Amino acid sequence: MPYLRRINSTSTKMYATRTLLFLQNDGTLKPLAIELSLPHPKEINLVPLAKYTHQLSMVLKVPFGSWPKLMPQFHAAIEPFVIATNRQLCVLHPIYKLLRPHFRDSMNINAFARQILINGGGLLEETVFPGRYAMEMSSLVYKNWVFPEQALPADLIKRGMAVKDTSAPHGLRLLIKDYPYAVDGLKIWSAIETWVKDYSNFYYKSDGMVQEDTDLQSWWKELRDGHGDKKNEPWWPRVQSRRELIESCTIIVWIASALHAAVNFGQYPYAGYLPNRPTLSRRLMPEPGSRKYEELESNPEKAFLRTTLLGISLIEILSRHSSDEFYLGQRDTPEWTNDMEPLKAFGRFGKRLGEIEHEIVKMNSDEKWKNRVGPVKMPYTLLYPTSEGGLTGKGIPNSVSI
Template sequence: MSQHKIKGVVVLIKKNVLDFTDLKASFLDRVSELLGKRVSFQLISAVNCDPADKQRGKLGKVAYLEEWITKVTPLLAGETVFNVTFDWDESEGVPGAFIIKNYHHSQFYLKSLTLEDVPKTGRIQFICNSWVYPTHCYNYDRVFFTNQTYLPSTTPKLLIKYREEELVHLRGDGTGELKEWDRVHDYAFYNDLGDPEKGANYARPVLGGSKEYPYPRRGRTGRPPTKTDPTTESRLPLPISLDIYVPRDERFSRVKLSDVLVFALKSVIQVLAPEIKELYNSTPNEFDTFQDVLNLYEGVIKWPKDLLDKLSDVIPLEMLKALLRTEGEPITKFPMPQVIQEDKFAWRTDEEFAREMLAGMNPVAIRLLQEFPTTSKLDPKIYGNQNSSITREHIEKKLNGLTVDMALKNNKLFILDHHDTVVPYLNRINSTTTKAYATRTVLLLQDDGTLKPLAIELSLPHPDGEKYGAVNKIYTPAENGIEGSVWQLAKAYVVVNDQGIHQLISHWLNAHAAIEPFAIATNRQLSVLHPIHKLLHPHFRDTMYINALARQLLLTAGGLIELTVFPARFSMEMSSAAYKSWVLTEQALPADLIKRGIAVQDSNHPHGLRLLIEDYPYAVDGLDIWSAIEERVHDYCSCYYSTDDSVQGDLELQSWWTELRNEGHGDKKDELCWPKMQTLHEVTQTCTIIIWIASAYHAALNFGQFPYAGYLPNRPTISRRFIPEPGSPEYDELESNPDLAYLKTITSQLQTLVGISLIEALSRHASDEVYLGQRHTLEWTSDTESLKAFKKFGEKLIQIENQILDRNKNKGWKNRIGPVKVPYTLLYPNTSDYTGVGGLTGRGIPNSISI
């Protein structure tokens, strides 16, 4: 029997803490090596069976990782290359997988194993990218497969059992509290938002599993219930606990974790509110002038020493200094938001107010006005008459010579309508310190492509009860005097609505929450060998962990979201109500634009759509990105599904789709709008939607937060007073000092600081970001046709980048830059300009929802 030595090259990262090698772990692992407890590998044949089990591939001889003791590893925790030598003979055939056993004290991150010069085969690559814990943590063998791609029906027979068993391990048994080394992906309701142990004010309803509060599922942790309420999962301790269970491979990299610790520090502000207030002047909860706000970006805010001492009680001092990136007392000043870099007051113009509906941080809410006046869909038996009170007389003189009927017929009227979303919660919201309205804004599309606001409707529930309908007040544009000041306030109330809807629905629900079940189901039902797993997996990177952090620090009762957005404690309830109308297929960009009346099907136009607002940056750039993703997905899937029968016969794919509908989005399982997953077209469309949401859609909704809302007067998140009535002291103040009255109405000083801190962290690209058109590992598959399709996709994205830059230079497209001189780059892929630096770039489409 011919025997050979096969050289293997192993790339791994040792256990580390932040950026530094864990010396204790390193020492204990070296001791383990000296005691003969090592890291072992066994190759599994893909072609020759195990004599003891005819359904499994033959196991090769055990080989051990070499030079663990003598290898000099970097001071900074990073990749280390080791050798392993395998004894190979012809009876083993071609390896298709391997078993690894870690007998050390500590876990390590296994990146890859490469076999060189395998007889009759050549080079074989195993892409692992997984944490391997000591063997006592598992009751099964850790198995890794080659980077080849197989449908279940084309998998080598001797690897099928390994493939099936790996999926069983990833599903778990649905019981017990999960530990960090568990690799279990499972579902749970959102029953971790409340903290009833702290009192009734911190109780929150369970989201998911009921008609009243439907919701997508989250990853299960198995933590025990609270003593007060057995339906609520117990919480981890605050102020900082990042040890939230998600499967270890779904957690942040060491680089990303270092970045996010800054975010965790910011969250401590909510615990230290009394100390923060001491930072301010004689009016501790107010800004007196716009210059006071601008001072936030000029480095005049400092952390007093006693506050640093307070922080050091909850965060080790050395970590605190590292997080603050300073040895002294100043907090690093907030960067200057783009919206005020060129002009400090252009944000106040009507043109900019309207432009941001098309190119700002929430460009997915505006729709065509197809009836006038607009009507409400709320149940009149509960809410009475909620129809709009905006009349023809309010707007007709501002239609540039058109009548209302002519404007409607020519698709010239548009509306930003948050009325029905807000009204059911408005009485409860306004029973707190918040004083908000439900808003409708009607706009005219002008000949130069810009939008002109015509009227704003501010609505409150009838004082005698909701069943009596709404009390509506209409405001129309004015530039000067008290009328101009009132108009500025009316616009602020619209933005307050829009900010809450953006954060809770457009951003959190439709991206973060909606995608998490896809990440869970993909790991549970699609093998790493499956082509759809290889296609989608990069688009789930870090999503489960950032969502877990959000539930721990942001969305929890009394957390940062409740502190900084107007629905406060009713935030997640409002999000749940919005999920009742969520439909997967409507998340496709073309379907969304058609539903909102922004586009109509037209084969004579690019992408088969004619935009009714031609200068709509989000839609124009988005359709280019959408089409590129769709073409890439079709090219890729066509490599594996030659017929619709092959789709229907793919057992893993069908199990994946069934579980997504019945479990992951289980509250929507009875709806008939789901694709049936019976054709190549349905596979392509579904995967395109998933990738679109996880990459481009999320980028457009997330990374514009600091550029636009980093300056809170432009995008206030809370209103604290109603519009003053004539004759009141507040009205007199509005007339004599409109800037002060404006600042007293919108987000307070404390909430501003907390809000800016939050969105600064959320708007930053990580330094290890992987952007659309890139892969974390170049050898993610060995299939030549798939690699060609991916290369073609990257080249297409570079073309789109150039097109976006050209559009932004074209002065005819006024909505792409606007009065504030901020070019629209939120859908600029950043493929050719990737530097690995990250930060507040205001552009770039990461592969996944990772922040």
């Protein structure tokens, strides 16, 4: 269920898809076929799921990992924002105050990851199927990274999951109404956008004030430059108006909080059950007559665990909230501003997030929303704003801190 976030629509034209899903009248998605090899120029290599149930159950166990996507999309992409903000904006600058909670511990966790997780011969290479090519795949993912498309509405439209509709909530009409990530996500996105808008409009009364803020303009320039070969892309907003400032800051907050949470904290609830997503075993089959071969014969479960324990432990750690976590709508310093209007706006933001929590619980208990729970009775809570801490499969931390 957590991996439903990345589905894309398609028509009769097949293009490098792995699974073909059919949207049924009850709003659920029915798997029709799976692609077993690279597309042939004249043939479509799809096998009907109903025909080879046992064989496909083996094929579907092909391992994959989230980190090749997590690293460029969140961890690496957020670094230029953190660096530019700390270099160019005074701690008293309103945009610094707005974004500060969403950069908490991000540089620290990235440095830690480079030492033991994504380094050559590190934990990532030992547990996911690309091995030493894992980070090369990450760089390929980053080549397709476009800042404005990280906004949830733009992302849903790009993937064919929604169309613009001014009469619909949030200005979008979902093509799959029972799409938990989109339904909950649009509520969270709208709450963030309203908060950023109320806050920014208090400090910037006109577009001219945005243009005349030299520190702000220097911040945005360094932010773009920090994205290396993407710094001259025409899609970067110019941030010459309040609208551009609000849209850009909303995307930054969204990336660091809800977008990361929706991908990261469902790893263990889903992949902790190994048949769902086995990690890679690099241990060779033991030679007959050896001690390891005897163990495989007498206790195959133990032998299997030896090949998977590292992967399970890794995704458990990555899916766990720290004990001192601060979630969306919370701040670690109550005295972060003395201006009453921003404080009131932040209070409204927190109240709206609380309402969204109740709405998520209500929808998860309503049987008409079949995709929210599914056959295994595991409710979709990845965009439930708060958590008790630990391994809960819910909670939206302010920042990319794990």
